[in-house]
Amino acid sequence: MLHTILEKRQLSHDLERGQSVYYFKVTAPEIARNRKAGQFIIFQIDRDLGERVPLTIADANAEEGWIAIVFQTVGATTLKLSQLEVGDEIPVLLGPLGSPTHIEKIGTVVCVGGGIGVAPMHPIVQAHKKAGNKVIAIIGARSKDLVIFEDEMRAIADEVIVVTDDGSYGRKGLVTDPLKELCEGKDGHAMPNEVVAIGPPIMMKFCVATAKPFGVPITVSLNTIMIDGTGMCGGCRVSVGGETKFVCVDGPEFDGYKVDFDNMMTRMGAFRAREQEEYHKCRIGLDAKAGA
Template sequence: MKPTDYAILSKRQLSENVYMMRIHAPYIAAERKPGQFILLSVDESYGERIPLTIADADVAEGSITIIFQKVGFTTTQLAAMEVGDHLAAVLGPLGQPTHVSKVGTVVCVGGGIGVAPMHPIAKAFKAAGNRLICILGARNKDLVILEDEIRAFADEVIVCTDDGSAGRKALVTAPLKEFCEQAPRPDLSIAIGPPIMMKFCAETVRPYGVPLIVSLNTIMVDGTGMCGGCRVTVGGETKFVCVDGPEFDGLKVDFDGMMKRLQAYRPQEQRMAAGGGDHQCRMMAQAEKLEKK
């Protein structure tokens, strides 16, 4: 391993608790495609790995860009790191890349931190010659991310906030429904964000026959499909997000089952957060996760 591998090259805070980092990972940068992700470890002494979408890549520099929200123990550790620090490990690119083609009009919906994985996918569909509409949702104006970057290539951008402090005071499903009611209807829709948002996007487009792709972010451990932690039900069949996904037909995903599984390890996560730097506490929580699977 070269001494610069997995070094943090830049760090930028995008909004409250949301950070962007460029990481030196030349082999991943060279192979990465839109829609793929990495598994990242911060601490060599504690092996928790978290999945993060590759938001961008610079092959010449040998870097990948990640965007993450500080919500748990590991992301809090990651947010505390600075330029020049090194990550313990970065595994990727993982998952199936987005199938990008020229289909006509594509509507991309990003909710909160979901705008980050949406960005490279939307950019790829625009580069393929599609008319691109992007809907960005957040609780308030301070939490809207990547708006300028997306406006640079999208044909139309609509911002929705819960409190109306930026753009429209509306849920992202409101403009999505309006586009579905127009003639001609969108040829494809893509939704990435909280599971409940993606579920309601699916119910919004379903009556109009507009296809929907969703990118799922589930519990993951090994990233190879062996542990089964990331399993979801799609069209009545069991799929593994890390190898079969992360993208699926949003009209076939069992979102209720997925959301129930995401809550399965909440007690352990709370214990990890309360334990802080207590390595034994964190290892116990990780062991309990694996035992339940």
């Protein structure tokens, strides 16, 4: 089954890094009917060849039969994906994969999203609100131009706090600043019953360090290198509580206190130079094609 692109939007563009973030709404009726918060898909641009890339499902509509994916152009495959337009088709879209987010009525949940991690946090906020929890969303970005999914979060969360590194929008600082204040119970807030964090590994690592002194449970969603999505290749393995886990089948969510972030970040950086090389080759090819 081919998956048709129904909507395409560019959410942000990072001039410093030359990367853009895109929103695609894609036909995927079976995935839309069966997905749960926290699960992801794997896509391929070419049916028989090419990289397999995991993306967390950012939204879905079971009745209309579509899912939404949000991605950043960090490598050749995501750059090629960004060149597709409405009406084009993605030949391979596998999912839903991974274990769903554990959702129950527990009280107050603080959901921390950094950068592109705000998009996959969206269905988790939806699910916690539906379960009857109070949800406070913290959105972090380097600058105002890179803030995404703010309107979507404000439509469902009880409170939204926006933080930018340079102070160009919302509060100046890091996501850990308001997280610490919430854990301290400042400004009339009750200590959260749970924290959920999605974003760059270093951000999640420091969210865990922030919550730890207060003993607040924290769940993190990992986005490691994946190949087959079934746990057979072992590419996505991480150390959790001293045990080897596979993000694609055991995760993507884990107890943040048990994740060995340093080991995970080392593994994730193993192919970064090759990824950048392939990205630039693809970019040069696309520019040459456009100028022909």
